[in-house]
Amino acid sequence: MSGRPGRAARFILGALVLFLGVLLAARPTQAQDGSLEEQTREIAKHLNCPTCAGRNLADCPTDTCAQWKGEISTQLKAGRSAAQVTEYFIARFGPGVLQEPPREGGFLLAWIFPIVVFVGLIAAAFYVVRNSSRRGAPTAPAAATAADPYAVELERQVREEA
Amino acid sequence: MLTDVGFYAVILALLVLVYAAGISVVGARRNDDRLVQSGRTAASLAFPLMLIGAAGIWAALLNNDYGVKYVASVSSRATPLFFRLTALWGAQDGSLLFWCLLMSIFVFFAMRRPWREDKSLLPYVTATMALVLAFFIGLTLVSANPFARFDFPPPDGRGLNPLLRHPGMIIHPPVLYAGFTGFIVPFAFCMASLITRRSDDLWLRSSRRWTLVGWVFLTCGLVLGGRWAHDVLGWGGYWAWDPVENKSLVPWLLGTAFLHSAMIQEKRGMFKNWNVALMMLTFGSIVWATAIVRSGVLTSVHAFAQSSMGPIFLGFLVLMLSGMLYFWLTRLDVLKSDNQLDRMFSREGIFLIQNVVFVSSAITVFALTSLPIATEAFSGQRLTVGPPYFNAVVVPQFFVLVVLMGIAPLMAWARANGKTVARQSRVGLFAAALVAALWFVTFTLRDMSFWTVVAALLVGLCAYSLAITLMEFARGTRARMTANRENAPTALARLFGRNQRRYGGYFIHLGVVVLAIGAIGKGFFGGDAIRNVALNDTFTYRGYAFTYRGLQTVPCEFNDCQTLQAALKVTRAEAAPPFAQAGDFVGAIYPHVDRYEVQQFTSTIADITGSFNEEVYVILSAWEDEGASATFTVYINPLINWVWLGGVLMVVGFFLAFWRTAPETVARPVLAPAAGVAGK
Numbered sequence: 001m002s003g004r005p006g007r008a009a010r011f012i013l014g015a016l017v018l019f020l021g022v023l024l025a026a027r028p029t030q031a032q033d034g035s036l037e038e039q040t041r042e043i044a045k046h047l048n049c050p051t052c053a054g055r056n057l058a059d060c061p062t063d064t065c066a067q068w069k070g071e072i073s074t075q076l077k078a079g080r081s082a083a084q085v086t087e088y089f090i091a092r093f094g095p096g097v098l099q100e101p102p103r104e105g106g107f108l109l110a111w112i113f114p115i116v117v118f119v120g121l122i123a124a125a126f127y128v129v130r131n132s133s134r135r136g137a138p139t140a141p142a143a144a145t146a147a148d149p150y151a152v153e154l155e156r157q158v159r160e161e162a
Numbered sequence: 163m164l165t166d167v168g169f170y171a172v173i174l175a176l177l178v179l180v181y182a183a184g185i186s187v188v189g190a191r192r193n194d195d196r197l198v199q200s201g202r203t204a205a206s207l208a209f210p211l212m213l214i215g216a217a218g219i220w221a222a223l224l225n226n227d228y229g230v231k232y233v234a235s236v237s238s239r240a241t242p243l244f245f246r247l248t249a250l251w252g253a254q255d256g257s258l259l260f261w262c263l264l265m266s267i268f269v270f271f272a273m274r275r276p277w278r279e280d281k282s283l284l285p286y287v288t289a290t291m292a293l294v295l296a297f298f299i300g301l302t303l304v305s306a307n308p309f310a311r312f313d314f315p316p317p318d319g320r321g322l323n324p325l326l327r328h329p330g331m332i333i334h335p336p337v338l339y340a341g342f343t344g345f346i347v348p349f350a351f352c353m354a355s356l357i358t359r360r361s362d363d364l365w366l367r368s369s370r371r372w373t374l375v376g377w378v379f380l381t382c383g384l385v386l387g388g389r390w391a392h393d394v395l396g397w398g399g400y401w402a403w404d405p406v407e408n409k410s411l412v413p414w415l416l417g418t419a420f421l422h423s424a425m426i427q428e429k430r431g432m433f434k435n436w437n438v439a440l441m442m443l444t445f446g447s448i449v450w451a452t453a454i455v456r457s458g459v460l461t462s463v464h465a466f467a468q469s470s471m472g473p474i475f476l477g478f479l480v481l482m483l484s485g486m487l488y489f490w491l492t493r494l495d496v497l498k499s500d501n502q503l504d505r506m507f508s509r510e511g512i513f514l515i516q517n518v519v520f521v522s523s524a525i526t527v528f529a530l531t532s533l534p535i536a537t538e539a540f541s542g543q544r545l546t547v548g549p550p551y552f553n554a555v556v557v558p559q560f561f562v563l564v565v566l567m568g569i570a571p572l573m574a575w576a577r578a579n580g581k582t583v584a585r586q587s588r589v590g591l592f593a594a595a596l597v598a599a600l601w602f603v604t605f606t607l608r609d610m611s612f613w614t615v616v617a618a619l620l621v622g623l624c625a626y627s628l629a630i631t632l633m634e635f636a637r638g639t640r641a642r643m644t645a646n647r648e649n650a651p652t653a654l655a656r657l658f659g660r661n662q663r664r665y666g667g668y669f670i671h672l673g674v675v676v677l678a679i680g681a682i683g684k685g686f687f688g689g690d691a692i693r694n695v696a697l698n699d700t701f702t703y704r705g706y707a708f709t710y711r712g713l714q715t716v717p718c719e720f721n722d723c724q725t726l727q728a729a730l731k732v733t734r735a736e737a738a739p740p741f742a743q744a745g746d747f748v749g750a751i752y753p754h755v756d757r758y759e760v761q762q763f764t765s766t767i768a769d770i771t772g773s774f775n776e777e778v779y780v781i782l783s784a785w786e787d788e789g790a791s792a793t794f795t796v797y798i799n800p801l802i803n804w805v806w807l808g809g810v811l812m813v814v815g816f817f818l819a820f821w822r823t824a825p826e827t828v829a830r831p832v833l834a835p836a837a838g839v840a841g842k
Binding site: 037038041046048055056059060061062095096098099100101107110111113114115117118121122124125126128129132 | 395396397398402404499502503504505506511514515518519521522525526529530533534537545546547548549550551554555556559690691692693694764766783793
């Protein structure tokens with residue numbers, strides 16, 4: 001009984017899931033050039049600040065954050081790369097210092113979790129609908145509870161056969 | 163004196179509510195309407211009593227009664243009148259009292275409404291509301307008593323938290339609290355319906371408008387919060403995925419899902435236990451959100467100080483959740499669907515998927531926001547999850563919702579026709595292609611990267627949903643014009659008037675799409691830079707030239723701070739045809755830094771210029787040699803104003819949906835056929 005529309009719906013959903021996957025897989029690329037201040041800011045954007053919850057290190061104006069940013073600048077001046085500086089902060093303060101969980105080891109769970117929830121819930125919805133439509137006979141279409149003639153007209157237009 | 167009266171009034175409110183809960187249940191058991199009415203009256207009394215309580219704090223604030231600890235912590239002799247009044251919600255203790263006051267207002271109006279065909283729900287609505295409100299009042303008295311006094315009063319107070327001295331912050335908490343507390347009404351109706359084993363949609367219809375009120379306050383609260391954060395926190399954005407922002411987003415997501423799925427039950431008698439579960443989850447998440455913010459478990463810009471509330475809240479949550487679960491599980495047999503969902507390719511099917519996406523994003527936000535607590539408890543290491551993560555895993559789900567908004571209106575109930583849907587989505591697809599192409603040529607080509615291409619596609623999706631939604635208005639208008647022989651403006655106006663819920667809802671969708679476009683602009687095309695500049699020198703960024711004109715101290719607004727203000731002239735560095743030439747004057751801006759000695763606090767206040775479509779947001783980050791040179795952080799925020807505009811449209815849509823139709827006059831004629839269906 002599920003003809004083409006059923007397949008179409010599955011196609012749409014598949015496309016949505018795929019789209020979601022592409023967005024999740026791709027990462028923004030950041031240009032790494034410019035002044036020392038710019039470079040410092042670029043690194044600081046990916047770090048949490050201990051005193052400004054919710055804002056990254058670059059956007060936080062407190063004194064502690066100024067010290068951290070000073071540390072980044074000092075290390076950059078000493079010739080260390082952006083990755084090395086970030087490594088330094090992870091080694092010193094743990095992975096919690098990063099704005100997003102690392103994509104490795106146990107931290108991957110944090111990345112997989114939303115996908116599992118999303119796909120799992122959609123699959124569950126499909127499962128429930130398939131089960132319920134198997135159990136019972138198809139039900140009558142909703143009666144148009146029309147207070148207005150135009151509502152009937154609307155409903156007619158929506159379900160009109162091409 | 164009045165303060166003490168206030169204190170006793172709050173205690174009395176607590177007692178009255180406990181009485182109301184008890185007597186209502188007894189009245190329902192004995193079928194004695196006098197007892198039920200007594201409970202109703204008692205629950206209504208909470209509002210005037212809480213008002214006296216709030217008046218007690220207000221009196222102390224106005225009279226400089228710094229013997230009251232709370233007053234000393236949020237006010238001072240220098241605090242102006244307006245901020246003394248708003249200081250009621252300036253910190254933990256007072257704002258919890260204020261929260262209770264708002265909740266008591268909702269309880270009051272729910273109690274005073276005319277109870278007609280839903281009278282059988284009254285005792286349990288009263289009992290649920292009274293118990294929840296009593297908990298919050300009890301919590302205030304036990305662990306956040308704003309009436310507590312010092313043994314030796316200080317001569318002056320500390321003054322209001324500088325961050326809160328902003329119009330957005332004055333309105334934001336009451337509005338958000340009203341959103342949270344407003345959901346107590348549908349929640350109470352839901353519980354009452356469960357307890358009395360009703361299988362119909364009476365609770366939905368009776369509380370629908372209240373749900374809308376709670377929802378619009380929540381929406382407003384979120385948007386205003388974003389605006390406040392944008393203006394005051396000096397980071398150029400509007401949404402930081404801050405733990406407390408997330409905590410108010412979760413109820414919004416669940417509540418919005420509920421608003422949609424409730425329609426399915428009213429229209430088709432389906433999703434009954436799902437609706438009950440959603441409502442319970444929504445209210446549960448509200449209590450959870452409050453617990454998180456109030457107990458200081460998570461640190462954030464919003465969090466109040468550490469307090470002893472954690473265990474009390476945990477106890478209440480466990481009790482509430484087990485109560486809800488018990489009533490839900492023991493009533494599952496009652497909540498059977500009247501109809502079956504035969505296929506996904508129908509309006510119901512799309513609603514179901516939309517619900518699933520809402521719940522999925524809510525679960526992700528909830529879980530990952532709670533992650534720091536979990537990781538700290540288990541490993542001692544606090545792992546926080548920041549904006550990049552949420553942008554990657556939650557925002558795509560929001561765009562799925564945007565697409566669904568453009569598909570759902572084309573679907574017929576029960577069974578949609580594939581060909582019809584395809585034919586009717588042509589306009590939308592055309593709009594999508596056109597807008598995406600235009601966007602690509604105008605913006606993406608200037609700054610080509612994977613992400614700007616994605617942005618062009620996303621804008622296309624928004625255009626699709628926008629076009630489909632506008633087509634709905636056009637189609638409805640046309641249908642009216644043929645059916646009723648009306649001219650176009652009349653038909654459109656009557657379309658809204660006669661079918662407010664549907665077209666108000668679509669109007670809200672317009673707001674959502676506009677907001678999404680704003681988010682794309684800011685998220686994908688925004689940029690920021692930090693520049694050091696000498697006096698009277700100029701630096702350029704993204705087509706703007708900034709000339710630094712000096713630094714000076716200016717009088718502070720409340721004379722308890724020192725303000726250092728920079729002056730910048732902003733001009734166009736390059737032409738932006740066809741509107742602007744190179745060298746055109748854009749604006750003079752004065753970003754400043756306020757230093758509050760008493761609170762040991764510095765706030766960096768940005769100044770804003772630019773155009774409606776492209777905001778230029780500048781903060782003063784540092785300065786040397788008394789202003790001989792200074793460092794500025796510049797944010798270019800394209801389309802950020804669309805975010806606020808989208809928020810405004812959503813609120814307008816609410817009024818279109820809410821206006822005029824009184825619930826009882828509409829509910830009655832609908833009731834007869836609905837009851838017939840339920841009893842078939």
